[in-house]
Amino acid sequence: MSEKxxxxxxxxxxxxxxxxxxxxxxxxxxxxxxxxxxxxEVYMNERxxxxxRRILEAWKKELMKEVDNTIIEMKxxxxxxxxxxxxxxxxxxxxxxxxxxxDRERKLIRxxxxxxxQIDDKExxxxxxxxxxxxxxxxxxxxTAVLCIDCKxxxxxxxxxxxx
Ligand SMILES: [Zn+2]
Numbered sequence: 001m002s003e004k005x006x007x008x009x010x011x012x013x014x015x016x017x018x019x020x021x022x023x024x025x026x027x028x029x030x031x032x033x034x035x036x037x038x039x040x041e042v043y044m045n046e047r048x049x050x051x052x053r054r055i056l057e058a059w060k061k062e063l064m065k066e067v068d069n070t071i072i073e074m075k076x077x078x079x080x081x082x083x084x085x086x087x088x089x090x091x092x093x094x095x096x097x098x099x100x101x102x103d104r105e106r107k108l109i110r111x112x113x114x115x116x117x118q119i120d121d122k123e124x125x126x127x128x129x130x131x132x133x134x135x136x137x138x139x140x141x142x143x144t145a146v147l148c149i150d151c152k153x154x155x156x157x158x159x160x161x162x163x164x
Pocket of ligand 1: 126128129131147148150
């Protein structure tokens with residue numbers, strides 16, 4: 001059942017091409033049960049808010065576990081002194097990569113916390129830029145989204161231009 005729902009996801013909202021750019025480590029580490037909409041449901045009612053609270057809290061927990069594990073692993077690894085300078089360089093590279101990943105994860109945790117705060121304030125799910133409803137399906141694909149798909153697209157176009 002969940003297989004079918006997953007595949008249908010993309011035609012309920014705008015094309016999901018942007019989501020493909022999300023690096024793997026920011027993907028949600030568990031299978032999401034899509035929200036089942038009933039008729040005439042008010043956007044971001046209590047049931048919807050608690051649906052997203054559940055998603056965000058589970059995601060945060062998972063990320064924090066990963067951050068903790070890495071710290072332990074790196075502490076253990078750094079105790080071992082490698083004789084070969086090449087090995088040391090490789091190890092250092094691996095450490096740096098890990099650190100960058102953890103840094104991104106910490107930023108993501110902060111975004112998740114902000115989203116949870118918005119749920120508390122019942123402000124979750126609206127575009128920061130134009131105020132429009134971001135939409136259940138887009139939020140399920142990216143629960144920390146603060147822009148609607150149109151504003152996000154414009155934003156990325158602008159970003160690309162300034163990067164050139
Ligand atoms: Zn917008």
